[in-house]
Amino acid sequence: MTEVRFPDVPADLADVVVRHGRAVAAGENETVLADFRPDRVGQLLASARPPDRMNASEVVAIEPGPGPLYSAYIRYSGAGGDEAVFRSRWIDIDGTWLVTQVRNVPDTPPRPPFAEPTDDGSDTPHWEGLRRGELRIQHCPRCDEWIWSPRPICPSCHHDELEWPSVDPAGTVYAWTRTWQPFHPSVSGHLPYVVVTVELPAAGNRRVVGVLLDGDGADVRIGQQVKAEFDDAADAADYPLLRWRLS
Ligand SMILES: [Zn+2]
Numbered sequence: 001m002t003e004v005r006f007p008d009v010p011a012d013l014a015d016v017v018v019r020h021g022r023a024v025a026a027g028e029n030e031t032v033l034a035d036f037r038p039d040r041v042g043q044l045l046a047s048a049r050p051p052d053r054m055n056a057s058e059v060v061a062i063e064p065g066p067g068p069l070y071s072a073y074i075r076y077s078g079a080g081g082d083e084a085v086f087r088s089r090w091i092d093i094d095g096t097w098l099v100t101q102v103r104n105v106p107d108t109p110p111r112p113p114f115a116e117p118t119d120d121g122s123d124t125p126h127w128e129g130l131r132r133g134e135l136r137i138q139h140c141p142r143c144d145e146w147i148w149s150p151r152p153i154c155p156s157c158h159h160d161e162l163e164w165p166s167v168d169p170a171g172t173v174y175a176w177t178r179t180w181q182p183f184h185p186s187v188s189g190h191l192p193y194v195v196v197t198v199e200l201p202a203a204g205n206r207r208v209v210g211v212l213l214d215g216d217g218a219d220v221r222i223g224q225q226v227k228a229e230f231d232d233a234a235d236a237a238d239y240p241l242l243r244w245r246l247s
Helices: 011-026 029-035 038-044 124-131
Strands: 054-064 070-078 083-093 096-105 170-179 193-200 206-212 225-231 241-246
Touching (some): 011 054, 011 083, 011 096, 029 096
Antiparallel strands (some): 054 070, 170 193, 170 225
Protein backbone atom coordinates (compact mmCIF):
# COMPACT_ATOMS: atom_id res chain seq x y z
CA MET A 1 0.00 0.00 0.00
CA THR A 2 2.87 2.39 0.71
CA GLU A 3 3.79 2.69 -2.98
CA VAL A 4 0.33 4.17 -3.60
CA ARG A 5 0.79 6.82 -0.92
CA PHE A 6 4.29 7.84 -2.05
CA PRO A 7 4.33 7.51 -5.84
CA ASP A 8 7.60 9.41 -6.45
CA VAL A 9 9.85 7.19 -4.32
CA PRO A 10 11.01 3.59 -4.52
CA ALA A 11 8.50 1.25 -2.86
CA ASP A 12 11.17 -0.43 -0.74
CA LEU A 13 12.23 2.97 0.67
CA ALA A 14 8.62 3.81 1.59
CA ASP A 15 8.35 0.52 3.46
CA VAL A 16 11.63 1.17 5.30
CA VAL A 17 10.56 4.71 6.30
CA VAL A 18 7.21 3.54 7.68
CA ARG A 19 8.91 0.77 9.65
CA HIS A 20 11.60 3.20 10.87
CA GLY A 21 8.98 5.65 12.14
CA ARG A 22 7.26 2.91 14.11
CA ALA A 23 10.59 1.76 15.60
CA VAL A 24 11.50 5.32 16.67
CA ALA A 25 8.08 5.86 18.28
CA ALA A 26 8.31 2.49 20.06
CA GLY A 27 11.80 3.22 21.39
CA GLU A 28 13.29 0.18 19.62
CA ASN A 29 16.77 1.61 19.73
CA GLU A 30 18.64 -1.29 18.14
CA THR A 31 16.36 -1.18 15.10
CA VAL A 32 16.69 2.61 14.89
CA LEU A 33 20.49 2.49 15.15
CA ALA A 34 20.63 -0.13 12.39
CA ASP A 35 18.88 2.38 10.09
CA PHE A 36 21.55 5.03 10.70
CA ARG A 37 24.48 5.41 8.38
CA PRO A 38 27.29 3.98 10.56
CA ASP A 39 29.70 6.91 10.11
CA ARG A 40 26.97 9.43 11.09
CA VAL A 41 25.67 7.79 14.28
CA GLY A 42 27.47 10.33 16.49
CA GLN A 43 25.68 13.27 14.88
CA LEU A 44 22.30 11.56 14.43
CA LEU A 45 21.92 10.47 18.06
CA ALA A 46 20.26 13.17 20.20
CA SER A 47 20.37 15.77 17.43
CA ALA A 48 16.57 15.77 16.93
CA ARG A 49 14.18 16.32 19.84
CA PRO A 50 11.14 14.01 20.11
CA PRO A 51 7.92 14.84 21.96
CA ASP A 52 7.60 13.77 25.59
CA ARG A 53 6.38 10.18 26.09
CA MET A 54 6.45 9.54 22.34
CA ASN A 55 4.11 6.74 21.36
CA ALA A 56 3.01 7.15 17.72
CA SER A 57 4.38 8.01 14.28
CA GLU A 58 2.89 9.00 10.95
CA VAL A 59 4.79 9.36 7.69
CA VAL A 60 3.59 12.70 6.32
CA ALA A 61 5.57 12.79 3.08
CA ILE A 62 8.52 11.29 1.25
CA GLU A 63 10.01 13.16 -1.66
CA PRO A 64 13.05 12.91 -3.92
CA GLY A 65 16.07 15.15 -3.20
CA PRO A 66 18.25 16.89 -2.56
CA GLY A 67 20.55 15.24 -5.08
CA PRO A 68 20.54 11.45 -4.76
CA LEU A 69 18.91 11.59 -1.31
CA TYR A 70 15.25 11.21 -0.39
CA SER A 71 13.61 13.36 2.28
CA ALA A 72 11.04 11.78 4.61
CA TYR A 73 8.82 13.77 6.98
CA ILE A 74 7.59 11.79 9.99
CA ARG A 75 5.30 13.26 12.62
CA TYR A 76 5.82 11.83 16.11
CA SER A 77 3.23 12.29 18.86
CA GLY A 78 3.46 11.94 22.60
CA ALA A 79 1.00 10.70 25.19
CA GLY A 80 0.52 14.27 26.43
CA GLY A 81 -0.45 15.59 22.99
CA ASP A 82 2.97 17.04 22.01
CA GLU A 83 4.06 16.60 18.42
CA ALA A 84 7.35 16.91 16.54
CA VAL A 85 8.09 16.51 12.85
CA PHE A 86 11.45 15.02 11.89
CA ARG A 87 12.88 15.31 8.41
CA SER A 88 15.15 12.34 7.76
CA ARG A 89 17.24 12.11 4.63
CA TRP A 90 17.92 8.68 3.21
CA ILE A 91 20.72 7.35 1.07
CA ASP A 92 21.06 4.04 -0.77
CA ILE A 93 24.38 2.45 0.25
CA ASP A 94 25.00 -0.90 -1.43
CA GLY A 95 21.27 -1.60 -1.73
CA THR A 96 20.35 -0.60 1.84
CA TRP A 97 18.41 2.58 2.67
CA LEU A 98 20.11 4.41 5.58
CA VAL A 99 19.49 7.70 7.39
CA THR A 100 22.29 10.17 6.62
CA GLN A 101 20.69 13.35 8.11
CA VAL A 102 17.85 14.09 10.49
CA ARG A 103 16.45 17.30 11.95
CA ASN A 104 13.33 18.80 13.49
CA VAL A 105 11.29 20.97 11.15
CA PRO A 106 10.60 23.81 11.06
CA ASP A 107 14.15 25.10 11.52
CA THR A 108 14.36 27.03 14.81
CA PRO A 109 17.54 28.52 16.33
CA PRO A 110 19.03 27.15 19.57
CA ARG A 111 18.96 29.25 22.74
CA PRO A 112 21.90 28.49 25.04
CA PRO A 113 21.14 28.83 28.78
CA PHE A 114 24.29 30.92 29.34
CA ALA A 115 23.18 33.81 27.09
CA GLU A 116 23.44 36.63 29.61
CA PRO A 117 25.88 39.31 30.83
CA THR A 118 29.15 38.20 32.36
CA ASP A 119 29.46 38.26 36.16
CA ASP A 120 31.68 41.37 36.14
CA GLY A 121 29.01 43.33 34.22
CA SER A 122 31.48 44.53 31.60
CA ASP A 123 29.08 43.72 28.75
CA THR A 124 25.76 44.56 30.47
CA PRO A 125 25.12 47.66 28.28
CA HIS A 126 25.27 45.42 25.21
CA TRP A 127 22.63 43.04 26.63
CA GLU A 128 20.41 45.90 27.82
CA GLY A 129 20.69 47.32 24.28
CA LEU A 130 19.32 44.07 22.86
CA ARG A 131 16.26 44.54 25.09
CA ARG A 132 15.63 47.85 23.31
CA GLY A 133 16.22 46.39 19.86
CA GLU A 134 19.64 48.07 19.56
CA LEU A 135 23.08 46.71 18.78
CA ARG A 136 25.47 48.47 21.18
CA ILE A 137 29.23 48.08 20.75
CA GLN A 138 31.83 49.52 23.12
CA HIS A 139 33.67 52.60 21.86
CA CYS A 140 36.43 54.87 23.14
CA PRO A 141 35.48 58.57 22.76
CA ARG A 142 39.09 59.70 23.24
CA CYS A 143 40.86 57.75 20.46
CA ASP A 144 37.82 56.55 18.45
CA GLU A 145 38.71 52.87 18.94
CA TRP A 146 35.86 50.32 18.64
CA ILE A 147 36.22 47.57 21.24
CA TRP A 148 34.83 44.01 21.12
CA SER A 149 34.75 42.04 23.27
CA PRO A 150 34.19 44.56 26.07
CA ARG A 151 37.07 45.74 28.27
CA PRO A 152 37.32 47.87 31.43
CA ILE A 153 39.69 50.29 29.66
CA CYS A 154 40.48 51.16 26.05
CA PRO A 155 43.17 48.72 24.80
CA SER A 156 44.56 51.47 22.56
CA CYS A 157 44.81 54.58 24.80
CA HIS A 158 43.84 53.22 28.28
CA HIS A 159 40.98 55.69 28.64
CA ASP A 160 38.59 54.33 31.27
CA GLU A 161 35.34 56.14 30.44
CA LEU A 162 34.05 54.12 27.53
CA GLU A 163 30.71 54.60 25.78
CA TRP A 164 28.16 52.25 24.23
CA PRO A 165 26.72 53.77 21.05
CA SER A 166 23.99 52.00 19.12
CA VAL A 167 25.32 51.01 15.69
CA ASP A 168 23.69 49.99 12.40
CA PRO A 169 22.83 46.29 12.98
CA ALA A 170 24.05 45.13 9.58
CA GLY A 171 27.27 43.65 8.30
CA THR A 172 28.97 41.04 6.18
CA VAL A 173 29.75 37.38 6.82
CA TYR A 174 33.42 37.12 7.83
CA ALA A 175 33.24 33.39 8.62
CA TRP A 176 30.58 30.76 9.14
CA THR A 177 30.15 27.17 10.22
CA ARG A 178 27.30 24.66 10.14
CA THR A 179 27.11 22.65 13.37
CA TRP A 180 25.77 19.09 13.13
CA GLN A 181 26.81 17.72 16.52
CA PRO A 182 24.68 18.00 19.69
CA PHE A 183 27.51 19.55 21.72
CA HIS A 184 25.07 20.80 24.41
CA PRO A 185 21.59 19.54 25.41
CA SER A 186 20.08 22.95 24.54
CA VAL A 187 20.87 22.54 20.83
CA SER A 188 18.98 19.26 20.50
CA GLY A 189 16.03 19.85 18.17
CA HIS A 190 17.79 22.76 16.43
CA LEU A 191 20.51 20.88 14.53
CA PRO A 192 22.08 21.53 12.16
CA TYR A 193 22.35 25.29 12.63
CA VAL A 194 24.65 27.91 11.13
CA VAL A 195 26.79 30.28 13.21
CA VAL A 196 28.12 33.40 11.50
CA THR A 197 30.89 35.79 12.50
CA VAL A 198 29.68 39.17 11.26
CA GLU A 199 31.94 42.15 10.50
CA LEU A 200 30.28 45.46 11.42
CA PRO A 201 31.28 48.40 9.16
CA ALA A 202 29.47 50.77 11.56
CA ALA A 203 31.75 49.65 14.43
CA GLY A 204 35.22 49.78 12.91
CA ASN A 205 34.78 46.31 11.38
CA ARG A 206 34.64 44.68 14.82
CA ARG A 207 33.12 41.20 14.60
CA VAL A 208 30.27 39.64 16.55
CA VAL A 209 28.97 36.07 16.52
CA GLY A 210 25.40 34.80 16.21
CA VAL A 211 23.14 32.14 14.76
CA LEU A 212 21.89 32.62 11.19
CA LEU A 213 18.09 32.42 10.96
CA ASP A 214 16.64 30.04 8.37
CA GLY A 215 20.10 28.53 7.92
CA ASP A 216 18.74 25.12 6.92
CA GLY A 217 19.99 24.53 3.41
CA ALA A 218 21.16 28.14 3.07
CA ASP A 219 24.03 28.70 0.64
CA VAL A 220 26.12 30.86 2.97
CA ARG A 221 29.15 32.67 1.50
CA ILE A 222 31.87 34.81 3.03
CA GLY A 223 31.17 38.47 2.24
CA GLN A 224 27.37 38.12 2.08
CA GLN A 225 25.29 40.92 3.57
CA VAL A 226 23.38 40.11 6.76
CA LYS A 227 20.99 42.04 8.97
CA ALA A 228 20.46 41.58 12.70
CA GLU A 229 17.22 40.49 14.33
CA PHE A 230 16.55 40.71 18.04
CA ASP A 231 15.06 37.41 19.18
CA ASP A 232 13.09 37.87 22.41
CA ALA A 233 13.22 35.11 25.01
CA ALA A 234 10.03 33.31 26.02
CA ASP A 235 10.66 34.47 29.60
CA ALA A 236 10.90 38.28 29.82
CA ALA A 237 13.51 37.91 32.58
CA ASP A 238 15.90 36.38 30.02
CA TYR A 239 17.77 38.49 27.49
CA PRO A 240 16.96 38.64 23.78
CA LEU A 241 19.53 37.09 21.46
CA LEU A 242 21.20 38.70 18.48
CA ARG A 243 20.38 36.68 15.34
CA TRP A 244 21.36 37.24 11.73
CA ARG A 245 19.53 36.88 8.45
CA LEU A 246 20.89 36.91 4.91
CA SER A 247 19.75 40.13 3.23
ZN1 LIG B 1 40.99 54.91 23.37
